[in-house]
Amino acid sequence: MTSKVPTNIITGFLGVGKTTTILNLLKHKPENENWAVLVNEFGEIGIDGAILTDQGAMIKEVPGGCMCCTAGVPMSVGINALLRQKPDRLIIEPTGLGHPKQVVATLTSEQYHNYVDLKATIALVDPRNLRNAKYTTNQNFNDQLDSADVVIGNKVDVCQPDDIEAFNHWIASQAVPKTFSQLVEQGALPLSVLEIERVQGSASSHIEHHHHDHASQEPQFELPPGEAFIRRENKGQGYFSCGWLFGAEYEFDFDQLFSMLSDLTAERVKAVVNTDQGTYAFNVANGVVSVNQMSLSGFESRLEVIDTHLMPWQDLEVILLKLCGIAQA
Structure with a gap:
């Protein structure tokens, strides 16, 4: 590879619309560009990869919990496989129950120094969740927002005025201001957001190992012969x-x-x-x-x-x- 691949991490809690957002980005990408997407899911059966494949992107899946577990081997294998295809952009979607810190640490390591140009970490949030203790007391929910340079309030079309106020208040109250924030519908994220530069050190490389149990490190997607x-x-x-x-x-x-x-x-x-x-x-x-x-x-x-x-x-x-x-x- 002769140039670094612009790379974006798009994070956010369960149901916030990450896949829908990536689908919209793929639909509006430059026609002459080939994009790759690394998808991480909590479950053992890959769903998002199947949805994204329909848009013609190069897809690699890491199901079965946080892809950063086991010394980052599943994640590195997926990244390497996609980089070998020389994409014009790489998008990484961590599981909604994970956080981007280890992903950032891996992508900024010496291993990828010459190959990856990591842009701002983008976190999606449903503004309604900012008024719900079920989410605001969840450590991963808070970690995802805290470590992001860009925060996008998605699903504004189903929000009430109080939800919008909660989002604006949250943005305004951050001790370290976010680089960019915006309210959108249906994951309609402008392509220009992908070019925002990452704030150095915005996501710590210190990781607490409290991730998921893994049913298998290499999940099998094909049915065994004779099995329905x-x-x-x-x-x-x-x-x-x-x-x-x-x-x-x-x-x-x-x-x-x-x-x-x-x-x-x-x-x-x-x-x-x-x-x-x-x-x-x-x-x-x-x-x-x-x-x-x-x-x-x-x-x-x-x-x-x-x-x-x-x-x-x-x-x-x-x-x-x-x-x-x-x-x-």
């Missing part, structure tokens, strides 16, 4: 996740799946599913189900559920198998 589906679980920092991967030959009943997701009380649900009406991405946050049709075909359906309580995964699995017509033993 697989299930993977993870837990950490007071959250539990369970994910399923289904063979591409199975189709879900769209209406019944939508109804089931609407009734599900989990904190966070993401899915990319083959249905009788086509392939769709499902996103559940704050009790609202959003759906987007995708151009993918012949794709293995996948669904991930995250909650603060251990849910009856087996009961949910029975419902999912029924919805896609897999015979149960």
Whole structure:
């Protein structure tokens, strides 16, 4: 490589709209540029990578908890694989239950000194969460905002005036002013934000090792021969996740799946599913189900559920198998 790759970390808590924001950025990137995205998810079944692949970006996934665990090996492997493809820009999306500090420390290490031009760390926040003790007392939520140079208030279209006031007050009260802040809808982040320079030392390299349990260091995405589906679980920092991967030959009943997701009380649900009406991405946050049709075909359906309580995964699995017509033993 003859020049450093401009690199952005886009962080934020569960359900804040990181993937939607990255999708918007990809849609508006210069046509002559090839972008790469490293996606990290708390769950063991990769969802975001499937969604982003539909936009033609080079994607690498690190599921199963914080990608900075185990001496940063999973993260470095993913970064190296993407850099070898010589992208014009690299975007890194850490898990919503993680923080960017170790990612920053890795990208600013000697290993990547000649290859990565790390720009400002961007944190997304739902302004409604700034008035909710469930979030404001969460250490990772605060760490993500504190370590960011740029803070974007997303989902302003569903916010109340008090939420907007809370965001503006939070920005104004920072002892160390943020380089840039803005309120946006639907993750409509202007491309110019990606060029904002990083404040040196804005994210400490000191990391407390309190990350997730890993079901595996190298999660497998392909189904074993003869298997109709697989299930993977993870837990950490007071959250539990369970994910399923289904063979591409199975189709879900769209209406019944939508109804089931609407009734599900989990904190966070993401899915990319083959249905009788086509392939769709499902996103559940704050009790609202959003759906987007995708151009993918012949794709293995996948669904991930995250909650603060251990849910009856087996009961949910029975419902999912029924919805896609897999015979149960």
